[in-house]
Amino acid sequence: MQHRRHWRHWRHRRIPYRVLEEHILETLERRGVDPADGRVTARVLLEAEARGYPAQGVRRVAEICRFLDQGALSPRRSCSMSEPAPAIRVFRSEGSLGHPIAVEAADAAAALARSYGIGCAAVLGAGHIGYLTHYAERAAAGGVFCFVTTTSSPAVAPPGSRERLLGTNPLAYAFPLGDGAIFCADFATSEVSRGEVLERLESGTRFDRPVGVDAAGALTADPSEILQGGILPMGGNLKGTLVNLLLATLAGPLVGGEPNHRIAGTRWPDGRPNKSDFFLCIDVAAFGEQDVFEARVRSLLEALMGACPPFHVSGQHSRALWEAALREGFEETEDLRQLLSVCA
Numbered sequence: 001m002q003h004r005r006h007w008r009h010w011r012h013r014r015i016p017y018r019v020l021e022e023h024i025l026e027t028l029e030r031r032g033v034d035p036a037d038g039r040v041t042a043r044v045l046l047e048a049e050a051r052g053y054p055a056q057g058v059r060r061v062a063e064i065c066r067f068l069d070q071g072a073l074s075p076r077r078s079c080s081m082s083e084p085a086p087a088i089r090v091f092r093s094e095g096s097l098g099h100p101i102a103v104e105a106a107d108a109a110a111a112l113a114r115s116y117g118i119g120c121a122a123v124l125g126a127g128h129i130g131y132l133t134h135y136a137e138r139a140a141a142g143g144v145f146c147f148v149t150t151t152s153s154p155a156v157a158p159p160g161s162r163e164r165l166l167g168t169n170p171l172a173y174a175f176p177l178g179d180g181a182i183f184c185a186d187f188a189t190s191e192v193s194r195g196e197v198l199e200r201l202e203s204g205t206r207f208d209r210p211v212g213v214d215a216a217g218a219l220t221a222d223p224s225e226i227l228q229g230g231i232l233p234m235g236g237n238l239k240g241t242l243v244n245l246l247l248a249t250l251a252g253p254l255v256g257g258e259p260n261h262r263i264a265g266t267r268w269p270d271g272r273p274n275k276s277d278f279f280l281c282i283d284v285a286a287f288g289e290q291d292v293f294e295a296r297v298r299s300l301l302e303a304l305m306g307a308c309p310p311f312h313v314s315g316q317h318s319r320a321l322w323e324a325a326l327r328e329g330f331e332e333t334e335d336l337r338q339l340l341s342v343c344a
Contacts, residue, residue, distance in 0.1 A: 014329030015336060020046055023339055024061055031068045032075035037100040044099045048131035049335070050325035051318035055195025056131040058339045063267075064097070064127070072269035073097060073127050079104075087116040090255065091123045095265075095272040098127035102277055106135035106148070109279040113144045117286035122255035123277040128152075128266050132172035133186040133315065139281050140174035140182045143290060147173045149247040150277040151257065153266040156190045157230025158241050162217030164230040165261045167275075168194050169247040174315070176284065178294035183301070184315035189244040191232040194267060197223045211236075251278035 024042035029035060041064070049057030067073040078094040079101055089108045091101055105121040112119025129135070132148045139146035152167030170193070174184035188194075191211040200207060200223035210219035212226030220226060234240035248260040257276030265273035284290045304311045330336060 014331055016329045017046065017326055020058070020330060020336065020339065024058070027061060027065060031065060033097065034077060037077060037097055040100040040103055041097055044130050044134045047134055047322055050322045050330060052321065053131055054335060055193060055199060057335065059335050060130060061339055067127065067269045070269040072265055072272055087112045087119050089121045091121065093123065093126035096126055098129040101126045102129035102135055103138070105277065106139050106146070106279050109281040110139040110142050110144050110146065113281035113283040114142070117283050119281045121279040124255065124257055125272070125274060126277070127273050129277055132170055133184050135279065136172040136174035136186070137182050137184050137315065140176050140184065143176055143284055145175040145282045145284055147171070147280040148278070149251045151248055151251045151260050151263050151275040153263045154261055155194045155231050156233050156244060157213050158233065159237055162213055162215060162229055166233065166244045166248055167260055167263060168231065169244050171247055175297065176294060177298055178291065182315060183313055189234045189240065189247060191234060191236055194231065197226050197231065201227065251276050
């Protein structure tokens with residue numbers, strides 16, 4: 001493990017993927033995590049880091065360790081799987097790491113879609129699964145349309161309220177465009193993510209407009225006040241609330257999970273995680289020729305890019321960053337320095 005002990009050799013240079021992976025793996029193994037689960041977790045975290053989502057990247061290692069150390073997460077894989085219908089799989093966990101089980105669920109949903117035309121999987125009671133793009137693109141690479149969402153602990157206050165009842169409840173969807181290309185969108189259904197609020201708080205900067213409410217229910221752009229009150233739903237209106245509610249229902253009561261206002265254990269170790277995750281895959285070829293679908297979608301995307309210059313094929317740029325990081329290593333950042341110092 002020479003590269004583990006002498007990571008400073010790469011200071012001010014690009015740090016190889018294997019160095020970061022091994023540091024994450026060693027950190028998790030010390031707490032009893034199985035190496036296979038550790039590698040899956042490391043891969044998802046490092047992909048998020050490389051693709052520009054630091055709130056879902058390596059800084060989550062410290063959070064996972066805190067959950068493990070306080071018993072809010074179990075280092076051992078505890079998961080059972082049931083088949084309530086031919087094209088449905090439900091994975092029930094007892095507080096295991098979320099990333100490995102989410103990969104298994106995404107693969108199961110994609111395989112079911114290829115067999116039945118449509119496939120659905122749910123995960124109940126596992127830890128935070130992080131960057132949803134990883135799972136959506138993993139399925140789309142196999143020729144299916146994939147939709148992923150998850151519930152999270154209450155952070156969003158409906159318009160006119162000061163009570164946090166909904167999560168930031170992100171969604172990701174991805175589909176193939178042909179020749180290995182994939183379109184993937186991934187976003188929170190709140191005005192901003194909880195990670196963005198925490199980043200602003202850490203940097204001491206306000207948002208440029210009100211994106212939440214304070215403890216009294218007044219609109220605010222101050223991250224410290226938003227954490228006392230709540231984040232606004234996407235768009236800051238009732239339509240955004242309804243979109244958020246849709247996802248809370250799909251990845252909640254529909255699959256046997258808890259209602260959103262009772263979710264815990266996703267951001268802070270305030271108990272074993274009781275949230276759930278939802279994966280829906282549809283085989284593109286089940287509706288007709290896949291190349292026709294891809295050509296028509298590309299035509300629409302080109303029209304959108306022509307009419308709206310800011311619009312782009314979502315996922316392409318960040319995927320290129322990830323591929324470059326795998327080839328050339330990661331640029332050193334404060335988050336990476338802190339990760340490396342754990343096992344120095």
